[in-house]
Amino acid sequence: MEDYLSLFETYDVLAAFWVNIQLSFWAAIWALAIGTVLALFRISPIPSLQWFGAAYVNIFRNTPLTIILAFGFLGLFSVMQISLAADLNASLFRIAIVGLAVYHAAFVCEAIRSGVNTVPLGQAEAARAIGLSFLPAARLIILPQAFRGAIAPLGNVLIALIKNSTVAAAGSVATEASGLMKTMIEFRSDLVIPIFFTFALGFVVLVIPIGLLTTWASRKLAVAR
């Protein structure tokens, strides 16, 4: 037990989780922005935009996140020497955020589209009947209802994003939780099980409240029909 507690003096477990939370936070904001635009593309009347949205979703949804993040480090950072910050670690951190955002945007787009599918036909018809064209109808009538219908799937994407932030290890973000867990187990292989459960419970504590919260919010904010 004392052995176990001494681990927390040597290794800063909370700081590692904080890295994952930051990765998830920024990636979630970007993914939401990109995903909303993609969803708008896919429901727009313009064929080239529809095609672009569909192509983006099919490409990024079917690529392993590991490849995207490894590409960010091995391709963009090492070969192309693209740097998003002066500091090396900050640059890797931001490239990992871009990778996570680009990947999860495809799922955000599909979540919002599933939200659009919960909006009854009559809403769009009514919007047209009072003379709204595509963008005003989407902004005032369809999307507000679609977002409320998409809360549960968006919550699932957020949960997946938090768990997937550990894959940033493939993008050489060494300070995040899975990397620290690996280091800790390598140095204290006698405590491998307690170390694993510490990190696993950390994610359970992060993820389960979000699941409960989004379930509650999706009921609370559901459009009464």
Added chain:
Amino acid sequence: MSAQQVLFDAPGPRARRNILIGNIVGVLVGLGILAWIISTLAEKGQLEASMWTPFLESRTWEFFILPGLVNTLKAAAIAIVTSVLFGLIFGVGRLSHLAPVRWVAGIVVEFLRAVPVLLMMIFFWLALGSSGAVQPQDAPLIAVVIALTLYNGSVIAELVRSGVQGLPRGQREAGMAIGLTANQSLRSIEVPQALIAMLPALISQFVVILKDSALGFIITYPELLQYMRRLGVGEGNIIPSLMVAAAIFIIINFALSTLATRLSVLLSFRTKGRKPAVVGAIAMDAAST
């Protein structure tokens, strides 16, 4: 509703002109982005012939792409079989009429769904490697399979549960009426029907398994991405190599996703009387990892 048709009216002459203009602008902007990507890649010398010719040589396929693909498919195939078994056992466990069995299965499934697959992979890789229970060279494959099984098996368990709960109550009642016990009715009447209803969602989950097998890269399992990185380091063409790896995954996964969509249309007549929304919602969840 199919949003594409109702968000905008049948276009008149002016709307048609606007759509045409928007279309042209969209194509131009798209081509502009493509040109920018290509020129950036060309500037860094990524489009030179020497970067891409290795993929035309048979030795690249023989020693890098195919061995990697075989290892990826091997891990995915084993994990698919074991996850379905795991999912059936725990899915039925969550539906058991014995409350303790339900609770244990529920806690296990909820816990495993909340833990990142990569954490489980690293844990099993290091734990198995240091315990000496398996040969050190086998540890990565076994860790990949166990981690994929625990996570995806839990998702499949939820699919089984929601599939059975989506069945009409009459199915169970009819089973009881002909003298089956609750467990017999579950096994021989409800679960088989639920399995057919959840087939599309199950195939979507196989896509997740195949994608997540690439996590083996991080724990030194020699799957496709690992081989392609070696190729890229050896030939100095890491960007083309990773692009080819991604393309292979996209092709396989796209084929599987298309199969899932076809199946769900094909099976819709069998599941018409039920609430397909339940299975659909879980499938959305499953696909997002």
